[in-house]
Structure formats: C-alpha cells, structure tokens
Amino acid sequence: MADSKRFVNPYNFISLPNKKAKAYLDEDKHYGVIHYSITTKTPLFIPNSSNDNAFGCKEADHKSYDFFSYTDLSNEKNVSGKYQEPVVSGSEMRGLVRNVYETLTDSCMGILNDDYPVKRIGAKFKPGLLHYEEDGSLSLVEAISIRIGESAKHPKEMKKFEDGDKIYFSNHEASNGRGMIRKFSKNEGVYNTCGYVIKWGLGVRKEHFHVFKANNKVVKKNMEAAAVKNMMDAIVTSYIEQPSIKSNDEDAYKSYLSSFKKFIKGDKEAYFPVNYSVVGNEIVSIAPATFSKEVSSRSLSDYAGVFAPCEEELCPACDLFGKIGDNAKGSRIRFSDMYVEKLDSNKFYYVKDFVTIDNLSSPKISNVDFYLAKPKNADFWTYDYYIERGKIHLYDGSLRGRKYYWHHHPESVRFKSNVEKTKLNKTIRPVKEGITFNGELYFDGISKKQLNQLIYILNTGKDGLGLKLGMGKPLGLGSVTCSVSSVEERKIVFDQDKVKYDVSSYDYSNITYGNVGFSASVQKEFEKIAGLNSVPKKYDICYPKTTSDYDHGFEWFQNNHNDKMPRNREEMKIKLALPKILDNDISLPQTKMESRNKNNSYNNNSRTNNYHDNGNRKRKNWNN
Incomplete structure (x- = not known):
C-alpha cells in the first residue's frame, strides 16, 4: 500500500572519499572495441535541438522537442505524426560513463562549476553605502534609510533618477532617518543634505524610493571590488533567473545591477546604496534589499577542495577521458552513436506522438538541507557557518558528495494528459520502455x-544495476541497463614482413567490481542508488512537497525551517536533513500546511515584502 505521508527525494549523494586518487601508472597498452547495448527500463528522452518548437505549440515561451535523430528539423513547423529513427549520441553515453567512472575511481568532479551558492536567510540586512576612498580602496559605511514620500505622484521627476544617483534634500525633514523626504533635487545647492537613491517597490502597485545617507561609521575597509561585484551579481542574477519573475521586476533588477556595475567600474558617484549583514564579526554579505539572499564567500568548486576539476596532477578519469584547458590531455576512448535494434516502424519506438511533462528546474545548490553535510549538533548551517544553540560558528561547508538519481519503478512513470503548457515545462516525444540501442566504445592505448x-x-x-541517461531524471525518465556483448582486442603483428591486425576476443567473464581496482569506500552507496529496486514501491519519488493542494514547491522547505518567522540569523533552524543513501529509511515526511492561506503565492522576489521602512512594517513571507 502506498504511503501518502512520506516521499523519497529524486536524488541523493554518493559520499566523497578522504582523498582524490592519482592517475594510474600502468604501462601496458591495449587497443580495440567494446560492443555493448543499453535497454530502456523507463521512457528515455534526448532532445533534437535543431527545433525548439517541433510540435508547433502555440503557448508563449513553451518549448517542444522531438527525440534526437540525424534529421534536421529546423524547417519543420510541426512534426506531429512524423516519426524519425531515434539515436543515442555518443556524447550522451560518454558523459554518463565518465560520471560513473569519476565516482568509482575517486577522481575529481569534472563538471563542477564556479557558481557562488546563494541562499535566503532570516537576517535583516542594514542600509549601507559602498564607498571609494581617495586612495582608490573600497569601503562599506553605515547609512540611514529615508523614504521619499509620495514618490508615485512624481513619476516624471523620479524617472530622472537611477539607483545610486546623488540627491539633495532638506536635513530637517529626515532627522535621524525617521522623517520622510518630500522636497528634493538633483541639483547641488538647492538643499543642505545629500544621499543616494535606491528604488524599491517591485511587485507592488506603487513604487517606493529611498535615500541612503551616510553616517560615516566604517563597517569594513579594503574590500575587494571583484569579490563584491561577484556577490551582488550572483544575488541579483538568482532573482532575474526565477521563471516566475514579472517583467517589471526583471527590468528593475537589471537596472539596479547595471548601475551597480557602473559604480564598481568607477563610472558613477563615489558612493552606492546597498544592504549588508555581518556574520560572526568577519564575513560581510552584500545584498540589494533588507530581506534578501546571502552569497557564500567561495565558489562551489572551492568547497569541493581536492575534488575540484583537475589542473596540474591528473586523476584517473581525466587521464583516461582527457581534459581541456591548462595541462590539456587528449582522450584515449571514443563512443560511437547508438542505434536501435530494428523492430517495426519508427512509430513503434515511442511512448506516443508527444507528451507534456511536469516542470523541471536547475539544481538548487542553495538548499543546504540537502546539498551540504550537517555539522554535528548544528541547528542551522550554510556553506560558511553553522548555528548551534544560538551561537554562530564559522567553518568551511562540506559537500554531500556526487549527485545521483534514484530509479523509479516503471509502472510509476506515467504521463498526465492535462498538463498545462508553460515556459516552465516542455512537450517531448520520449522513447518507450524496453527499447534496445547498440553501440561501440573504441579504446586506444x-x-x-x-x-x-x-x-x-x-x-x-548483469548485476541488476541501472544508470541514468538523458532528460527528465527527477520524473523517472532515463533509467537504462547496460550490457556488453563482446570485446575485441586488436594487436599489431608482423607476418612475413607485413604488418597486420590480429583481432582476438577478450575474456571479460570474471570481471567484478571488486577485482577491477574500483574504490571500496563508495561501492555500497553506488550499488544501492544504482539498484533498480532500491526504493520501496510504497513511496512516491518526487521533489519535497506538502499535503496542501496549493503547494508551490518551496513550502516544504519553509516548513522544514522555523515554525515562525525568525527575527535574526541566530534563530534559524533546519529540522530535517536529506537521509543518507545507506540509511534504512531514505524517505522524508510530507508536512501539512495549516496556517497559510491558499491564495498566498509566496512571491520569491525579495523586494515585494515592504522593505526599507525602518522596521515599522512586518516582513510577510520568505522562502528557499
């Protein structure tokens, strides 16, 4: 019987070993080809990117793709009813096999990016001004935030201002920052006090403009301009890339970021309005709003440590598959494209003509509940610090490991017939379960x-393990099994002064995990998450959700944090971390939404929530 109160997250992490392995020193060389096949255990989809509206969908920004083939579809308006012979490209198989090879040989994480993790936290940021000193160094000073009153009634005058523009006003109107400015000018000499404009009010009917006035107390000196730019760029970009962002909000964020970059380059005034928060008296976070997001101090590859992509000394995977950039090395293996075993007409290979699938999103590395190992006794943790009993401890966050997806049971992978077509999902033509593709891997030395x-x-x-291939893995697509049919080894021999290839069959009948030199530390975790039946059938495999009919996807994470809105960073909590692969129970509980109104859409835009009112208004909502 299905358990409607619990679920299994689609992905988990295979732990990183204590150290990265070095390239093997074996000097023997072998040449030849491995003949192998893959068989789909659940539907498979690899897109033909020559046409991103292959099925002629009329919904704005909704993309649709046929399965990959050698047919150029760029001139097709609608391929519905036209079936091509599906192909699995060699590059897809190369990526899959390399990922597994990296894991099983304790190699680097070859495709790790340099993103700076961004996370919303429960701290109120303070108004501040970045300032270029006379010697060219960058400092952060405290500021007073003062609202420009009735700014919506002066649209023409306010449109003259950009974020960071200098503005003059009467000092007595803004005494101690508790007043409201009603008279102002861009011209020097009209009024006796100056500050710097920052625009707010995204997502609401009336715009709000504020002035940040410096009080000259220095928060931090000699800040690195490039690091500050990366920090603000990461935060603002995270908002702009939200699929649900409104066009006017997107324009306002882009405008703010453009003005900020001009300041960093030295093209604007020597002051620029930001918001800041200090963590543990050491880490200073810069943000565009009072309640915003926090950028980690280092990139994801930095947190990976020795498992970041190789630079000088190569790991076993880079040595075999090759690497680009500095210390580049060519690959010694080549994957051919894979072709279907002939069964019937091309139509036979597919689930149906086309289907619209549920939303897919990019990895949320900000969800530290899942992506980071929990520090011992921590109540809350990020990439840079953790909180234990209300006290902040600085540390270097530890990545959970290498990301892998659980296999769904084939009968649980069903395509809905009434999925709304939006810019967040796609319409596709997947290959069905039970289709076999054949291909070769050529090895050279x-x-x-x-x-x-x-x-x-x-x-x-042969060991009952499956691998994941293609698009839609969280939805259950892409489970395949691999099988080797033969291995041919080619040797160069001399026969009566003639050079010939001697092709012989290579015996692989006794090859096991234990006798090929793979990592002992990851074996159990790999075999469990690669197991086709590792997840009990009673659990849905899905992203975190609540039992609410109005769950917007992030509400589970809200419930997993504080029961009430935290007043500061020290009150932040995380109730549940992602179970480990080898835990007896790998499921998580759904949580019921009790106190939230179903009409509350929880806009993820930080500037919609009554910011910059000097604490006189309550903050409404925030999410992960």
Missing part, C-alpha cells in the same frame, strides 16, 4: 585495468 573498469560499467546490467 589504455591499460588492462582501465579496460576492465570500462567493461564493468558497461556491463552493470
């Missing part, structure tokens, strides 16, 4: 150890 390791990965189906 690799060691026997490397050959056996590749054979094991491409033959994991």
Whole structure:
C-alpha cells in the first residue's frame, strides 16, 4: 500500500572519499572495441535541438522537442505524426560513463562549476553605502534609510533618477532617518543634505524610493571590488533567473545591477546604496534589499577542495577521458552513436506522438538541507557557518558528495494528459520502455585495468544495476541497463614482413567490481542508488512537497525551517536533513500546511515584502 505521508527525494549523494586518487601508472597498452547495448527500463528522452518548437505549440515561451535523430528539423513547423529513427549520441553515453567512472575511481568532479551558492536567510540586512576612498580602496559605511514620500505622484521627476544617483534634500525633514523626504533635487545647492537613491517597490502597485545617507561609521575597509561585484551579481542574477519573475521586476533588477556595475567600474558617484549583514564579526554579505539572499564567500568548486576539476596532477578519469584547458590531455576512448535494434516502424519506438511533462528546474545548490553535510549538533548551517544553540560558528561547508538519481519503478512513470503548457515545462516525444540501442566504445592505448573498469560499467546490467541517461531524471525518465556483448582486442603483428591486425576476443567473464581496482569506500552507496529496486514501491519519488493542494514547491522547505518567522540569523533552524543513501529509511515526511492561506503565492522576489521602512512594517513571507 502506498504511503501518502512520506516521499523519497529524486536524488541523493554518493559520499566523497578522504582523498582524490592519482592517475594510474600502468604501462601496458591495449587497443580495440567494446560492443555493448543499453535497454530502456523507463521512457528515455534526448532532445533534437535543431527545433525548439517541433510540435508547433502555440503557448508563449513553451518549448517542444522531438527525440534526437540525424534529421534536421529546423524547417519543420510541426512534426506531429512524423516519426524519425531515434539515436543515442555518443556524447550522451560518454558523459554518463565518465560520471560513473569519476565516482568509482575517486577522481575529481569534472563538471563542477564556479557558481557562488546563494541562499535566503532570516537576517535583516542594514542600509549601507559602498564607498571609494581617495586612495582608490573600497569601503562599506553605515547609512540611514529615508523614504521619499509620495514618490508615485512624481513619476516624471523620479524617472530622472537611477539607483545610486546623488540627491539633495532638506536635513530637517529626515532627522535621524525617521522623517520622510518630500522636497528634493538633483541639483547641488538647492538643499543642505545629500544621499543616494535606491528604488524599491517591485511587485507592488506603487513604487517606493529611498535615500541612503551616510553616517560615516566604517563597517569594513579594503574590500575587494571583484569579490563584491561577484556577490551582488550572483544575488541579483538568482532573482532575474526565477521563471516566475514579472517583467517589471526583471527590468528593475537589471537596472539596479547595471548601475551597480557602473559604480564598481568607477563610472558613477563615489558612493552606492546597498544592504549588508555581518556574520560572526568577519564575513560581510552584500545584498540589494533588507530581506534578501546571502552569497557564500567561495565558489562551489572551492568547497569541493581536492575534488575540484583537475589542473596540474591528473586523476584517473581525466587521464583516461582527457581534459581541456591548462595541462590539456587528449582522450584515449571514443563512443560511437547508438542505434536501435530494428523492430517495426519508427512509430513503434515511442511512448506516443508527444507528451507534456511536469516542470523541471536547475539544481538548487542553495538548499543546504540537502546539498551540504550537517555539522554535528548544528541547528542551522550554510556553506560558511553553522548555528548551534544560538551561537554562530564559522567553518568551511562540506559537500554531500556526487549527485545521483534514484530509479523509479516503471509502472510509476506515467504521463498526465492535462498538463498545462508553460515556459516552465516542455512537450517531448520520449522513447518507450524496453527499447534496445547498440553501440561501440573504441579504446586506444589504455591499460588492462582501465579496460576492465570500462567493461564493468558497461556491463552493470548483469548485476541488476541501472544508470541514468538523458532528460527528465527527477520524473523517472532515463533509467537504462547496460550490457556488453563482446570485446575485441586488436594487436599489431608482423607476418612475413607485413604488418597486420590480429583481432582476438577478450575474456571479460570474471570481471567484478571488486577485482577491477574500483574504490571500496563508495561501492555500497553506488550499488544501492544504482539498484533498480532500491526504493520501496510504497513511496512516491518526487521533489519535497506538502499535503496542501496549493503547494508551490518551496513550502516544504519553509516548513522544514522555523515554525515562525525568525527575527535574526541566530534563530534559524533546519529540522530535517536529506537521509543518507545507506540509511534504512531514505524517505522524508510530507508536512501539512495549516496556517497559510491558499491564495498566498509566496512571491520569491525579495523586494515585494515592504522593505526599507525602518522596521515599522512586518516582513510577510520568505522562502528557499
């Protein structure tokens, strides 16, 4: 019986070992080809990107794709009813096998990016001004935030201002920052006090303009301009990239970021209005709003430590698959494209003509509940600090490991017939369960150890293990099993002064995980998450959700944090972390929305929530 009160998150993490392995020193060389096949255990989809509206969908910004084939669809208006022979490209298989090879050989995380994790936190940021000193150094000074009264009644006059513009006003109107400015000018000498404009009011009917006035107390000196730029760029970009953002909000964010970059380059006044928060008396976070997001001090690859992509000394994966950039090395293996076993007409290979799938999103590395290992006894944690009993401790966050998706049971993968077409989802033509593709992996001068390791990965189906391929993995798509049919080794021999290839069959019958030199520390975790039946059938495999009919996807994370709105960072809490792969119970509880109104849409835009009113208004909502 299905358990409607619990679910399994679609992904988990295989733990990183204590140290990264070095490239193998074996000097024997082998040449030849591995003949293998993959068989779909759930529907599979790999897009033909030559046409991003292959099915002629009329909904704005909604994309639709046919399955990958050798047919150029760029001139097609609608391919409905026209079926091409599906192909699995060699590059798709190369990416899959490399990812597994990196994991099983304790290699680097080859595709890790340099993103700076961004997370919303429960701290009220203070008004401040970035300031270029006379010596060219960058400082942050405290500021007073003063509202420009009835700014919506002066649209023509206010349109003259950009974020960061200098403005003059009467000092007595804004005594101690508790007044409201009604008379102002861009011209010097009209009034006796100056400040710097910052625009607010995104997502609401009336715009709000504020002035940040410096009080000359320095918060931090000698800030690195490039780091400050990266911090603000990451936060504002995270808002702009939200699929649900309104066009006027997007324009306002872009305008603020453009003005900020001009300031950093030295093209504006020597002051620029920002908001800031100090963590542990050391880390200073810069943000565009009073209640905003916090950027980690380092990039994701920095937190990966020695498992960041190789630079000088190569790991086993980079040595075999190759790497680009500095210390580049060519690959010694090549994956061919894979072709279907002939069964019937092309139509036979597909689930149906086309289907619209649920929303897919990019990885949310800001969800530290799942992406970071929980520090011992921590109530709350981020990439840079954790909180234990109300006290902040600075530390370097520890990544959970390498991300893998659980396999869905085939019968649980069903396509709905009434999914609304939006810019957040896609219409696709997936290959159905039970279709086999055949292909080859050519190897050129690799060691026997490397050959056996590749054979094991491409033959994991015999052990009841599956791998994940293509798009839609969180929805259950892309589970495949791999099977090796034969291995041919080619040797150069001399026969009566003639050079010939001697092709012989390579015996791989006794290859196992344990005898090919793979990592012992990750074996159990890999075998469990690669197991086709590891997740009990009673659990839905889905992203976190509540039992509310109006769940917007992020409400589970709200419930997983504080029961009430935290007043400061020290009150932040995380109730549940993601279970580990080897835990007996890998499920999580759904939580019921009790006190929230179903009409509350929880806009993720930080500037919609009555900011910059000197604490006189209550903050309404925030989310992950």
